Amino acid sequence: MFNNLPLWPVRGSSGAGNVDALYIFLLALSAFMCLAIFTMILVFATKYRRRRGVEAEQIEGSTPLEITWSIIPLAIFMVIFAWGAVIYFQERTPPRGATEVYVVAKQWMWKLQHQEGQREINELHVPVGRDVKLIMTSQDVIHSFYVPAFRIKQDVLPGRYTTAWFRATKPGVYHLFCAQYCGTMHSGMIGQIVVMEPAQYEAWLSGGGTTGSLAASGESLFQQLGCPTCHRSDTQGRGPNLVGIFGKPVQLEDGRIVWADENYIRESILSPSAKIVSGFKPIMPVFQGLVGEEQLNALVAYVKSLSPPPAGAAGGPGIAPAGTRSQNPKE
Amino acid sequence: MSNSPVTVEQHGPELLHHFVDAEQQRDAATLGMWLFLGTEIMFFGGMFCAYLIYRFWYYNEFAAGSRSLDIWLGTINTAVLICSSLTVALGVRAAQMGKRKLLVILLLLTIVFGLAFLGIKGVEWYQKFEEHHIPGPSFNVDDLVKAYPQIHIDPRHEQIYFSLYFAMTGLHALHMIIGVGLFVFLTYYAWKGRYTPKYYTPVEMGGLYWHFVDVVWIYLFPLLYLIDRKPLR
């Protein structure tokens, strides 16, 4: 058993190798530093152990030495920082055109919704080689979506969306863990990512009973809740026309310009007065408490479907960073 | 105690034995009090930080909440505190000059001002209670929603304003109560003649603390009461 003790999980995604490469570099660097220091200590401890008649030599210090062993580590640290930053940037920038999966975390399970309408609990089926972007929110406390084989992790927060992405490269079944303590069954909030060959994945897709695509169920909800009364598809509505707005800037009546992303749509449904579009009045009713997380996901998916693809993230650092109040990456 | 052969200079019982001389004792007390006030700045600072962030996000609700406070009572309270700082400063001077009676009067005046401040604060809080603006189960800001139709008020964000209002003014009031208590002790000892031109450090330190509590209010007042008092458009 000890012979096969691995040092890292299987590499199941396109990014895993990059992370491991940096890890191995750091391991090597650390091993070297430890070896160097421990050897020096051992050598000094032996060579300069206390002997009768041999006094210690009082040495004040050496400024050149101090500077050297400050600058060199600092330089190495900057290399590590930069390398890690590049990987992080890639991790937090989902590619355009990624397939979206909506995730709702709750104590103590993961609920996932594919765009085509499949719902899964604690399991996510994906095809090999496809970019998958997770749009995640929590119904209650903070959770965290962690797939060690993909080397991805992202906290899932109540009240807003955060995103993560991956491209699976190897068929198999991989652990999904909740990585942010969330109460009694935090350690039970686990599942699996099932990565399949594309053909098998298509088979799986058509196999399950679906209730129509996510956007379609969003559309019917949109009708049910009476949204078209104000959000008409012409300029006569009391609310802004939602066709084509997703992924574009929106001018607000207080002069600010915000980006119409998932968080914006979500906030506009739950707390419409936060951002009033220029030229409109603050008359939209508040839907907080009237729609659940999965319904919100469906509505968001519907609004997105009204805009031309790619309906993915804006080219910037992703949807995740901002709070529900403004999309500008701040703080 | 046959310890230090350092000559014992003429000093009263107020020189504590671990200090070399009165000057060291006073220096230590002063540095200690300033450091303590530094910690208080960090303490209030955390709340100010939360306030600033939420105000930036929920400006409208903060403005509406601010308008619902009684600006006259707030102004009077500000004046009361500033006067109390004056009496404190004059009190320190009286101690410096050895004027015991004057010192006692000024300290008592300070206490009166402090109690006046707390009383007015109590009245304001009671007003908030009657208006159902105290966060909790009976929180209700329909009155504000109606009063400001031109801005859209989210009651949840309004509750954050009032939560911070009560937390900040409450913490401030607690510090005032502690201050008043301190000054009761100071007044008692002043009356007993303990403070002389050679030794009035406790009065000075009490004064520093009182000024600090005053300064905190000087920040609280505009931040809480004066967010947006322009005439409504």
Next chain:
Amino acid sequence: MSTVAITAEREHYLNKEYGIRSWLLTTDHKRIALLYLISITFFFFVGGFFALLIRLELLTPAGDLVQADTYNKLFTMHGQVMIFFFVIPAVPAVLGNFLVPLMIGAKDLAFPRINLLSWYLYVIAGIIYVHCILTGGVDTGWTFYTPFSTAFSNTKVIEAGVAVFIIGFSSILTGLNFVVTIHRMRAPGMTWSRLPLFIWAHYATSVIQLLGTPVLAVTLLLVVFERAFNLGIFDPNRGGDPLLFQHLFWFYSHPAVYIMILPSMGVVSELIACFTRKRIFGYNFVAMSSIAIAVFGFLVWAHHMFVAGISLYSALVFSILSYLVAVPSAIKVFNWTATMYKGSISFTTPMLYALGFIGLFTMGGLTGLFLACLGIDVHVHDTYFVIAHFHYIMVGGAVMGYLGGMHFWWPKISGRMYPEGWGRLAALLVFVGFNLTFFPQFILGYLGMPRRYWQYPPEFQVLNVLSTAGSTILAVGYVLPMVYFLWSMRYGKIAEDNPWGAAGLEWKTSSPPPTFNFDEAPVVTWEAYNYEEIPAPAEVPVEQ
């Protein structure tokens, strides 16, 4: 220098007065240090007991020793007890309280009554926390993250929050005392550049305590208010922001880790100097590095939040700053190692702990580089990798420093020598037990085992078993000093004033010191670590 005959019982701080009142109402910094010693040792064993239960549960993948809720309470309370009631106070409140006035030549700290007050605040907080433990405990994780702590947990969050709030003030008052004392009460001739590095370290620590702890206090206060009065400051359902809590919390809790390590670094400087019989190499740099750590330590808090939902740009800033704060720590390690060059080294128990510190702190510090690295942190955040990292620093570092210091200054504190053979055995057990407990956890973490997990997938079992085995050895290593220190108070060899032949004003007075520390007020005319002038003593074993 009073080398009094053993027959006559010389008066010193321990026998000056007897009776419980003379202890509970003392203002003598040395007695207060002992009061703290008793309290923190008690909590060390409470926290250690929780740790043993955790490790026992983790022997098997299934949750079969305790229930899930109980386990969650165990790791929460292990963390809170160890951090707030043990590691943060240990070196400053025991060794610092005892030694700071002695080392600078003062009769006491600047504010002796405030010193006693700080102990009482500790005790009150301790009573509240013990009550909390006994009446159900708290299960929020030591970090109290919202909204779980404010709106979902069914445990005694308010009580725990109040206890930590109160003990925060104990910490603040200790720091205040030290800063004023070091500034204003140094003996004539004790200039800043003649101060022992232990003092520099405690000065830097105290600054952090003063500036950081109040922020934790107000944050916990807001959490308590939110829970008690249904406010919504951190609750997203009411417009609040859970990330605001995290920022406010970590603004203190990151500098707090420097509160935990800096004093032990000060101890290590003293031990290395004494047992190499040399001035510390690069004194100025080591002193300044303590200040640098204190300053930079305040700038890196959000490296605990790289996957929490902060912006990418924030993350970049905090990552790069985190690398900056690593440099001064590295400087210390290099300087300590360089001190050993051409020294005259002996391997007493304190020295073993000091060397162990350097080794383990180096490993812990290097793994900090992994965590500061954005790309790696995404994978290892909230896994056992983090747990291993901070235990290497806090246990392999801070606690080893504390134990080394306790052994080194035990003769000064108690007037007795501890049994050296047992001391070395305990040090060895601690070192071996520690590595066996925590090294496997690095591997576990990178393999993907999340932290705070009551049950885990079976493939993680082998490493968990190794870790638990190590913890039993570690436990023995910790119990031994308890036993032989107590034993030595009665049967230990009587100590001379300066059994180690160490530099420092504390060694120029008797062991134990008189109540007012020095028979004659010292005047300092020599540099720190003037080992060329101090003869090596017989106590330290000498090779032929």
